[in-house]
Amino acid sequence: MSSDNQPISADLSEFIQSLRQAAEEPNPPPWLDVTRFGPEAVSPLAAMLAEPEIETGRNAKRALYHLVRHNSGPSVEPKRKAIQEQLVTLLEQPHACRDALWLLSEIGDDQAVDAIAKCLRKEKYREDARCALARIPGKKSIEALRAAMSNSPEDFRFALADVLRQLGEKISEYPTRKLVPTAQTTVEPIKS
Amino acid sequence: MSHVFNSLRFQKEGKVKIAALCDVDDNRLEAAVNNVGAGATPYRDYRYILERKDIDAVLIATPDHWHAVQTVHACQSGKHVYVEKPASVTVREGQAMVAAARANKVAVQVGAQARTAKGAWHTCRAIRNGIVGKVKQVSCWHYANPVDTKPIADSAPPEGLDWDMWLGPLPWRPYNSRYQPANFRWLLESGGGQIRDRGAHQFSTILWCMDADHQTSFTVEATGRPPARGLWDCPVDMNVMYHFKNPDWTLEWGQPGNKVGETEFGNVFWGDNGRLVLEWEGGYRPANPEAIAFELPPGGKEVERTDEYEDFNMNHKADWYRSIREGHLRPAVDIEIGHRTATLCNLGNISYMLGRKLVWDGDKQEIVNDPEANRLLGKPQRYPYVL
Numbered sequence: 001m002s003s004d005n006q007p008i009s010a011d012l013s014e015f016i017q018s019l020r021q022a023a024e025e026p027n028p029p030p031w032l033d034v035t036r037f038g039p040e041a042v043s044p045l046a047a048m049l050a051e052p053e054i055e056t057g058r059n060a061k062r063a064l065y066h067l068v069r070h071n072s073g074p075s076v077e078p079k080r081k082a083i084q085e086q087l088v089t090l091l092e093q094p095h096a097c098r099d100a101l102w103l104l105s106e107i108g109d110d111q112a113v114d115a116i117a118k119c120l121r122k123e124k125y126r127e128d129a130r131c132a133l134a135r136i137p138g139k140k141s142i143e144a145l146r147a148a149m150s151n152s153p154e155d156f157r158f159a160l161a162d163v164l165r166q167l168g169e170k171i172s173e174y175p176t177r178k179l180v181p182t183a184q185t186t187v188e189p190i191k192s
Numbered sequence: 193m194s195h196v197f198n199s200l201r202f203q204k205e206g207k208v209k210i211a212a213l214c215d216v217d218d219n220r221l222e223a224a225v226n227n228v229g230a231g232a233t234p235y236r237d238y239r240y241i242l243e244r245k246d247i248d249a250v251l252i253a254t255p256d257h258w259h260a261v262q263t264v265h266a267c268q269s270g271k272h273v274y275v276e277k278p279a280s281v282t283v284r285e286g287q288a289m290v291a292a293a294r295a296n297k298v299a300v301q302v303g304a305q306a307r308t309a310k311g312a313w314h315t316c317r318a319i320r321n322g323i324v325g326k327v328k329q330v331s332c333w334h335y336a337n338p339v340d341t342k343p344i345a346d347s348a349p350p351e352g353l354d355w356d357m358w359l360g361p362l363p364w365r366p367y368n369s370r371y372q373p374a375n376f377r378w379l380l381e382s383g384g385g386q387i388r389d390r391g392a393h394q395f396s397t398i399l400w401c402m403d404a405d406h407q408t409s410f411t412v413e414a415t416g417r418p419p420a421r422g423l424w425d426c427p428v429d430m431n432v433m434y435h436f437k438n439p440d441w442t443l444e445w446g447q448p449g450n451k452v453g454e455t456e457f458g459n460v461f462w463g464d465n466g467r468l469v470l471e472w473e474g475g476y477r478p479a480n481p482e483a484i485a486f487e488l489p490p491g492g493k494e495v496e497r498t499d500e501y502e503d504f505n506m507n508h509k510a511d512w513y514r515s516i517r518e519g520h521l522r523p524a525v526d527i528e529i530g531h532r533t534a535t536l537c538n539l540g541n542i543s544y545m546l547g548r549k550l551v552w553d554g555d556k557q558e559i560v561n562d563p564e565a566n567r568l569l570g571k572p573q574r575y576p577y578v579l
Binding site for chain 2: 022023024025026027028029032054055058062069070072073074080098102105106107127128130131132134135137158159162163166176177178179180181182183184185186187188189190191192
């Protein structure tokens, strides 16, 4: 079953099961086989990210990244769009949201912006959402970042202002804090 | 710690004064303070150092994902910079470093110290003056990336470590003891594996020997075997082919590659009239005896280098200080050269991740006809640790 409880094919089910088995060097990891599948693999893989066994979650994550990256080239546009649609649905799942944001930062377009922009209001994910929008080209993501300036907590507005300036926008408020030191050490100097 | 010991020697010679030390791990910072002694103020946050008007230069030996941000900030604060290799973990970071160095008129030396080392120098002058004839291919051999055979769960960071500052520009993730302190090297997002670590040395030396710093356009195609398990995700084995044009030659990164010499890693220059091996990158190992014995032919061109210290780590720093003293601000591995070298390493990893060949336009600084690959040329940093 996928994370949205849709039935999956026997072939995909077998692949998913293989990610739960330990692989040993020099055998290649099982997640490499994900390229046999397309957008239908996104949801079941996302469901595995929350599994308690560390290596299972890692296999699933690597499979997701591999699936996305091998469907990102110029010749696979229909697959990219279909995968994007699936990744957008993961933004509502706490265990998958952060990875979905970074994956969308790599292949997302305007269609993903509105859903990513909603994550700007979630404290746990807002920084990743900010980065994702910074990476997605086009006016829509810039507009989403600008819109967030007026309804974000004060401290996050500095980060939004900074990324908007990096994207070429003129923002006079909220000057950069990148050079403002904050962290103190407990180590004392040696006195002469 | 070698940078600390180098700096102590320069201080003893009256050439520098160590005014400050910085580490986000209080345990390591305390060890450095004990080594340096009185006179150096300890800090956790490097930005306190950048605020100080009495500091002229900084030496950056933090994990790779911090190199660009700290270099840019230091340049913007008017400090000269010595930054460890690789210069950057993304191409866009490297571009920002070059821009910051130029805009603020400071000397930025990247720690690919073979370029000022005697071993590489002997090899460079021999290759450039035809010891093996025209070189059409250079191959590297290097041992594999390690595998995380003992993966463990995330945990709280150890006492004394500021995990937020250690992560810095990287996306947030919980602490894992298999990541830090030195194992960051085996994750693509931070260390980038052997190709970005040693490749930064070997490629820098190769470009120097081939007199190819200006050959910024090339194709790159990588294959690799990912690890079967564990936190680390750099490919265990890897092969990357770079093709340059005008003049035409090929660079091959082999991991493990075809080991020709005796040591764990090295290069081979394959020419019309034979081959010349350079073991390691010409730093810790001397050059091949043929290269050492090589005499310039009539009309041959000498290769210049700073030659102030036998110890190549000291010599590379001396080269940097010399560029500051003499005012030209272009040390042997100026940030532009460091950036071009790191670009080779970074594009090798991108080609591996995407599973496809890339065509790199060095003039436009972009991958031809591949918008998704171009997105991987940069990665937004976590605020406030931004360029």
